[in-house]
Amino acid sequence: MRFQEIAARLGIDGDPRLAPAEGEPPPGVAHSENPATGEPIAGVRLDDAASCERTIAQSVETFRKWRMVPAPARGQVVRAIADELRRHRDALGELVSLEVGKIRAEGLGEVQETIDVADFAVGLSRQLHGLTMPSERPDHRLLEQWHPLGPVGVITAFNFPNAVWGWNAMLAAVCGDVTIWKPSLLAPLTAVATNAIAERVAAAAGHPGVFRLLIGTDDVAGERLVADRRVPLISATGSCRMGRRVGEVVARRLGRTLLELGGNNAVIVHRDADQDLAAKYVVFGAVGTAGQRCTSTRRLIVHEEIAAGFTARLVAAYDTIRVGDPLAEGTLVGPLISSRAVEGFEAAVAKAAQQGGRVLAGGARVAGRGHFVRPTIIRAPDNLPIAMEETFAPILYIFAYKDIEQAIAMQNSVDQGLSSAVFTSDVRVSERFLSAAGSDCGIANVNLGTSGAEIGGAFGGEKDTGGGRESGSDAWKAYMRRQTATINAGAGMTLAQGIRFE
Ligand code: NAD
Numbered sequence: 001m002r003f004q005e006i007a008a009r010l011g012i013d014g015d016p017r018l019a020p021a022e023g024e025p026p027p028g029v030a031h032s033e034n035p036a037t038g039e040p041i042a043g044v045r046l047d048d049a050a051s052c053e054r055t056i057a058q059s060v061e062t063f064r065k066w067r068m069v070p071a072p073a074r075g076q077v078v079r080a081i082a083d084e085l086r087r088h089r090d091a092l093g094e095l096v097s098l099e100v101g102k103i104r105a106e107g108l109g110e111v112q113e114t115i116d117v118a119d120f121a122v123g124l125s126r127q128l129h130g131l132t133m134p135s136e137r138p139d140h141r142l143l144e145q146w147h148p149l150g151p152v153g154v155i156t157a158f159n160f161p162n163a164v165w166g167w168n169a170m171l172a173a174v175c176g177d178v179t180i181w182k183p184s185l186l187a188p189l190t191a192v193a194t195n196a197i198a199e200r201v202a203a204a205a206g207h208p209g210v211f212r213l214l215i216g217t218d219d220v221a222g223e224r225l226v227a228d229r230r231v232p233l234i235s236a237t238g239s240c241r242m243g244r245r246v247g248e249v250v251a252r253r254l255g256r257t258l259l260e261l262g263g264n265n266a267v268i269v270h271r272d273a274d275q276d277l278a279a280k281y282v283v284f285g286a287v288g289t290a291g292q293r294c295t296s297t298r299r300l301i302v303h304e305e306i307a308a309g310f311t312a313r314l315v316a317a318y319d320t321i322r323v324g325d326p327l328a329e330g331t332l333v334g335p336l337i338s339s340r341a342v343e344g345f346e347a348a349v350a351k352a353a354q355q356g357g358r359v360l361a362g363g364a365r366v367a368g369r370g371h372f373v374r375p376t377i378i379r380a381p382d383n384l385p386i387a388m389e390e391t392f393a394p395i396l397y398i399f400a401y402k403d404i405e406q407a408i409a410m411q412n413s414v415d416q417g418l419s420s421a422v423f424t425s426d427v428r429v430s431e432r433f434l435s436a437a438g439s440d441c442g443i444a445n446v447n448l449g450t451s452g453a454e455i456g457g458a459f460g461g462e463k464d465t466g467g468g469r470e471s472g473s474d475a476w477k478a479y480m481r482r483q484t485a486t487i488n489a490g491a492g493m494t495l496a497q498g499i500r501f502e
Contacts, residue, residue, distance in 0.1 A: 019043030062209035075125025082118035101334035114166030139490030148176025161187035259466025263418030273423035281449030291394030295451035345393035418461030419450035
């Protein structure tokens with residue numbers, strides 16, 4: 001019932017993609033489930049091989065026209081999309097909550113992030129500038145310029161069903177690219193709604209087809225998109241397992257990838273830290289979005305002198321956290337995405353106990369319907385093997401350290417390199433953490449947590465996180481091709497490096 005009402009507010013109630021969710025889904029249809037109840041919300045029709053081919057071919061056609069629209073005019077279309085998203089922010093945020101279980105504030109925050117990046121992209125549409133360099137030859141001019149790249153394949157994870165598309169699609173659009181979005185089958189309804197909003201604005205401006213969707217299984221839609229040479233850039237967000245596969249397939253055809261993969265993020269709390277501040281950020285980072293952010297705080301590395309007191313403070317805070325219906329007032333932690341995710345959580349807790357960890361808070365699922373678990377704290381001996389893995393659930397492993405070099409080494413000891421943070425009031429400690437010998441992550445914060453990045457900076461991580469950068473700063477360059485041009489305004493032939501050829 002709730003979905004019908006939201007769909008009507010979003011203007012997608014008649015969308016041909018949608019199907020009723022009654023009984024078993026017929027062939028060619030998938031159901032999206034509400035993780036808070038385990039019940040289906042609505043069905044979506046899946047793309048097959050023929051419709052994938054059609055979508056990619058049409059995107060190539062649309063790109064040919066879109067690339068010739070002046071960039072500031074493309075920016076005006078993105079500006080109108082931001083306005084339309086503002087009008088629908090509440091309904092879209094609620095849909096995010098319904099489909100992936102984020103609490104209301106986080107569902108709204110996610111849509112706000114897309115609006116923010118759209119605003120950023122509008123400004124960018126007048127700043128896609130190249131450089132001019134002095135030529136070594138008389139009467140020559142040397143410059144570089146940036147051209148649109150082509151259709152961009154955007155593969156998104158379930159946990160940011162709106163904003164990750166926004167980071168990519170808004171930048172790609174001002175850069176002159178069209179997007180083909182393959183969302184997670186765990187969150188297709190948010191994708192249908194988001195894409196419909198963008199597409200109706202683009203169509204009204206005379207540019208239908210700049211934003212297209214491919215909804216389907218990984219083998220039919222995903223693999224087809226990734227392998228297609230007509231799609232020069234694949235921007236893929238998800239697990240390291242998925243990134244390895246996508247990276248390999250795209251590299252084989254010498255295409256480009258932008259990979260935003262898993263994280264295993266740590267917070268270091270030094271003995272001189274403001275512990276009130278650190279505790280607030282650690283709790284938000286570890287339990288926010290039920291521990292299902294790529295930037296969630298999964299490891300806490302605390303100075304041994306304060307470890308016992310700081311841990312007790314966290315355990316007390318965890319006792320007060322309300323887990324439940326994500327759309328209910330006062331809820332801080334919603335459900336995990338699926339029953340499989342709950343099993344993954346239980347398996348990790350059991351392994352941690354076997355490997356010498358001690359559960360200090362939580363550690364179990366919540367009985368009843370829906371995929372709820374208790375936020376969990378585990379005191380960990382050094383090198384606890386399970387803590388080296390990313391378990392997509394609210395489990396926080398606590399380690400103790402003696403000196404900052406040891407803490408940084410512990411923080412860097414995992415395969416992933418996404419986000420990191422230190423809490424300290426000693427500038428020597430924070431500078432060490434930010435130095436070349438410090439954190440090896442794409443994001444390194446001082447006196448704030450690992451999650452909740454602003455859109456203005458480039459976002460992404462190193463090592464197994466994939467190396468991609470999205471969102472702010474100069475991340476736009478990934479969506480364009482660079483062309484170096486030399487112009488001879490003189491009469492004769494002058495070769496570089498002084499070569500004579502007469
Ligand atoms: P997932 O890897 O299961 O799926 C991600 C997406 O990849 C989905 O759309 C899926 O259908 C698609 N996919 C999987 N195999 C594919 C293939 N062979 N070809 C084409 N597409 C394929 O991840 P998930 O469970 O949806 O999301 C959680 C993971 O995503 C976590 O590891 C999390 O850290 C990561 N994540 C990273 C970032 C980041 O910015 N670094 C952001 C959000 C999530």
